[in-house]
Amino acid sequence: MNNITIKDIAKKFKCSPSTVSRALNDHSNINADTKETIQEYAQKMGYQKNSISLSLLNKSTKTIGVLVPSINHSHETLMIQGIQSVFNSLGYMLIFCVTNEKHNLEQDHIKRLLSNRVDAILVSISQETASLRDFSHFDMVNKRKIPLVFIDRDIVENYGSSVVIDDYAGAYLATKHLIENGCRRIAHLAGPQGLLVSKLRLEGYLDCLKNNGIAPKDDWIKHIEFDIEGAIEPTKNWFEAKNTATPDAIFGVNDYVCYGAINVLTSLGIKIPEEVSVVGFDNCPISPYFSPKLTTIDRKSYEIGRLAAEQTLEMLSSDTYFSEKSILNPILIERESTRQVY
Amino acid sequence: MNNITIKDIAKKFKCSPSTVSRALNDHSNINADTKETIQEYAQKMGYQKNSISLSLLNKSTKTIGVLVPSINHSHETLMIQGIQSVFNSLGYMLIFCVTNEKHNLEQDHIKRLLSNRVDAILVSISQETASLRDFSHFDMVNKRKIPLVFIDRDIVENYGSSVVIDDYAGAYLATKHLIENGCRRIAHLAGPQGLLVSKLRLEGYLDCLKNNGIAPKDDWIKHIEFDIEGAIEPTKNWFEAKNTATPDAIFGVNDYVCYGAINVLTSLGIKIPEEVSVVGFDNCPISPYFSPKLTTIDRKSYEIGRLAAEQTLEMLSSDTYFSEKSILNPILIERESTRQVY
DNA sequence: AAAACGATTTCAAACGTTTGCATTAATAAT
DNA sequence: ATTATTAATGCAAACGTTTGAAATCGTTTT
Incomplete structure (x- = not known):
């Protein structure tokens, strides 16, 4: 590279690198004229201090x-x-x-x-x-x-x-909101197993059910990836099953899985929120523009x-x-x- | 920081930094025993080479x-x-x-x-x-x-x-698709003025209209920001105007502005695509899950x-x-x- | 015994910058 | 004229690593 260095400038003005360094850093005990000349020249030549050497020096x-x-x-x-x-x-x-x-x-x-x-x-x-x-x-x-x-x-x-x-609190809040609005058969699209986030949200959901006298149903809790695709299968299974009760609400571990779930519900002709309510988690910028506009927990x-x-x-x-x-x-x-x- | 350096290792084994450097880099002419001892010790002490000094050296x-x-x-x-x-x-x-x-x-x-x-x-x-x-x-x-x-x-x-x-080609493609499917009153939510991207897409749109014998309408071209919000006002204006013809299609400069437009259309009770068709540009991952699933140009x-x-x-x-x-x-x-x- | 060799290891410079301390030169005070 | 004072600049080391050339040392060859 043709990067101009302090040494180059020093050579040009037949002075030491220290002087150039101090001139460029506007150090007090450098002659005003020298300072100006050097600064001008540096500017003109497009001098850029080498941060790498500084990093080495300053750790x-x-x-x-x-x-x-x-x-x-x-x-x-x-x-x-x-x-x-x-x-x-x-x-x-x-x-x-x-x-x-x-x-x-x-x-x-x-x-x-x-x-x-x-x-x-x-x-x-x-x-x-x-x-x-x-x-x-x-x-x-x-x-x-x-x-x-x-x-x-x-x-x-x-x-x-x-x-x-506070994932636990968020999940509790979401579940409580569903219960307060009359939902009792609340399914949960849970996050990947092993992640604390998933675990806490699941716990918040479970505890809220329990505190409201609702028994959780294993079939209605599915661990999936954090994406749209993952939600498709479980949701289909829940709502295509004909000989058993279907959920009247879904709490999704994030907004994305809700987008997936909503797609399935819509294509099955199921009305949201009249037949099934959906709550997400995250509050993505798109959620207020989704159809239906998604109720969710703001993750900040x-x-x-x-x-x-x-x-x-x-x-x-x-x-x-x-x-x-x-x-x-x-x-x-x-x-x-x-x-x-x- | 207590970062262990090559010098530290050299001191420890009473040898020169060069030897340590070569040992760690598995250089050929270093005694096998020395090499092993040094490598082992470096490993044990969690030695991490300092990339900064290397950067300085190698430019x-x-x-x-x-x-x-x-x-x-x-x-x-x-x-x-x-x-x-x-x-x-x-x-x-x-x-x-x-x-x-x-x-x-x-x-x-x-x-x-x-x-x-x-x-x-x-x-x-x-x-x-x-x-x-x-x-x-x-x-x-x-x-x-x-x-x-x-x-x-x-x-x-x-x-x-x-x-x-190829923004021009993409816009042309989108507009052509609309025309081929019977749309004649095609509005365009254009990108911010000054950006080449916006200009090229606008040109592709205009040229395609012209080549198909459709006169563009100034009112139906609005420059907005690349986001959902920006699309709201113009779309409202187009479709709430009662004493004039309304567009039968919208070509949006990207998928986001289409989300905004679709929201307005939906809330006005206008059916997509029966009454108005919408094409976007980008092919966002959400677009296939939007309602309606958005036709768009893949931006790769x-x-x-x-x-x-x-x-x-x-x-x-x-x-x-x-x-x-x-x-x-x-x-x-x-x-x-x-x-x-x- | 002297010379040549090979295997290991060390030396020293380099990368670009900063900075405490020493030096120089000029001026002011004695 | 000598010393003290001030202003401006230079010196040298440091940061951590690599690398060509030089050095060391034991061993083999002549």
């Missing part, structure tokens, strides 16, 4: 690693935007890694982030990691004492800070990202290592996919 | 900068995934920057990426940059001779390679990202600077939002 890269399992869902992109909103204004750069829910990719990425000496790491753990429960790569992060913040998907052990939504994705970033900043500026757990309160967003009885 | 960071205007749309996240799919397997790290369609943010990010000595930059230019036509920041990139690839949104001047969908987002990444790799490996322009052919995906006459 700080002003770079943050962000690990997410996927970027298919608006929940994730909103979170990322929340993170960006905090870091960008402070001159940090964000390195993104997508793990595709794979454990080994997650490990690889962590290693590379460490090798690249990022100042901190935010991570939403992959499904595989959650179910394998192998957190050795996070040990490496801890050993280096660099701030580690878990976002969105918690892990049970104490490996760092975390910022999550952007807020989670923002908070996680701020948590990270706190950890970065503190000289003693500490970790903190933030749990956000979800709120119910009522729309048209659930009936309302007054 | 290559194995890092790619990716600049996008937003990450709200699946089109963008799919593109990003396409880019990731290529670079991740080759050990590159991706630094993401979101410009929020702002010119000054785009400039800032470019400067920082250059300062961080990324090996290449992929960029989807912001709306502001496109309309201001100030490309000085790309001059800086060119001056450094680092590969620059424009994705998705082209710029007219020759600043680097580019990978885009993932493919664009993948191709752009490969283009970049070629530029990186070539010792002479060159640029290349790839234009992908869009295809029509027929679903339920357009009527079909046979």
Whole structure:
């Protein structure tokens, strides 16, 4: 590359690199004329300080690693935007890694982030990691004492800070809303097994049923992936079964699975919410425009990202290592996919 | 930080850093025993090579900068995934920057990426940059001779390679599809003014109308933002006007604006596609699950990202600077939002 | 015994920047 | 004239790693 360096400038003006460095950084004890000449020349030649050498010197890269399992869902992109909103204004750069829910990719990425000496790491753990429960790569992060913040998907052990939504409360809220509006046969499209998120939402759902004197039905709880496709089969099975009672409501682990369920219901000619109510979780930007407009739990994705970033900043500026757990309160967003009885 | 370095290991074994370096890199002329001892110890101590120092030495960071205007749309996240799919397997790290369609943010990010000595930059230019036509920041990139690839949104001047969908052809295709199925009063929800993408799609639409003997109607062409909300007002105006003819079809600049238009049509009790047909552009993952399932133009987002990444790799490996322009052919995906006459 | 060889290992420079300390030169105070 | 003071600049080390060339040392060949 033909990158002009401080040394080049020093040679040009027959002075030392130190002088150039100080001139460019507007140091006080540099002759005003010298300063101006050097600054002008640097500007003219398009000098750009080499952050790499600075990183090496300062042992700080002003770079943050962000690990997410996927970027298919608006929940994730909103979170990322929340993170960006905090870091960008402070001159940090964000390195993104997508793990595709794979454990080994997650490990690889962590290693590379460490090798690249990022100042901190935010991570939403992959499904595989959650179910394998192998957190050795996070040990490496801890050993280096660099701030580690878990976002969105918690892990049970104490490996760092975390910022999550109260999944249990959200699920409870959703289920309660259905019950209050007269639903009694509530099915649940649950998330992938092994993920704490799935477990907590399932528990919230189950506890709410129990507290309202409703016995859960195993057949009406299906663990599926976090996508539209996964919802198709289970929903079909529930509603095409002719010789048995069908659900009068579905609580989906996220909005996407509800989109799938709603597609099935619509194609079966089942009316939402008159015959079946549907509640999701996430509050995707599209949900208010879906047909029917989806009632859902606001997951505060952007807020989670923002908070996680701020948590990270706190950890970065503190000289003693500490970790903190933030749990956000979800709120119910009522729309048209659930009936309302007054 | 308590990062263990090669020097530490050298001290431990009373040998020189060079020996340690070679041992860790499995260099041939290092005593087998020495090698093993050192490797074992490094492993045990969790030694991680410092990529920063390597970057400084090699003048290559194995890092790619990716600049996008937003990450709200699946089109963008799919593109990003396409880019990731290529670079991740080759050990590159991706630094993401979101410009929020702002010119000054785009400039800032470019400067920082250059300062961080990324090996290449992929960029989807912001709306502001496109309309201001100030490309000085790309001059800086060119001056450094680092590969620059424009994705998705082209710029007219020759600043680097580019990978885009054939927007004109796609729009022509969409409009033709509507005309072939009997629509004659075709409205267009156009993209933001100033963007080449918007202009090309508008032209494809206009040319197709002209070639089929249909006179375009100014009132039926509205420039709006790339989101759901922007579509609401214009659509309302078109269909609530009582004393004049209403469109029998809408061609939306992307799927999102169609979601908005469809919402308005549905709430007005207008049947899709019986009364009004709707075609979008992008083929978002949700479109096949929308109600009605949206007919659209496949923008090949993932493919664009993948191709752009490969283009970049070629530029990186070539010792002479060159640029290349790839234009992908869009295809029509027929679903339920357009009527079909046979 | 001297020379040549091969196997290992070390030296030193390089990448670009910052920074405490030393140096120089010019001016002011004694 | 000498010393103290100030302003401006230079020196050298440091960050962690790699790498060509040089050095060391034991062994083999002549």
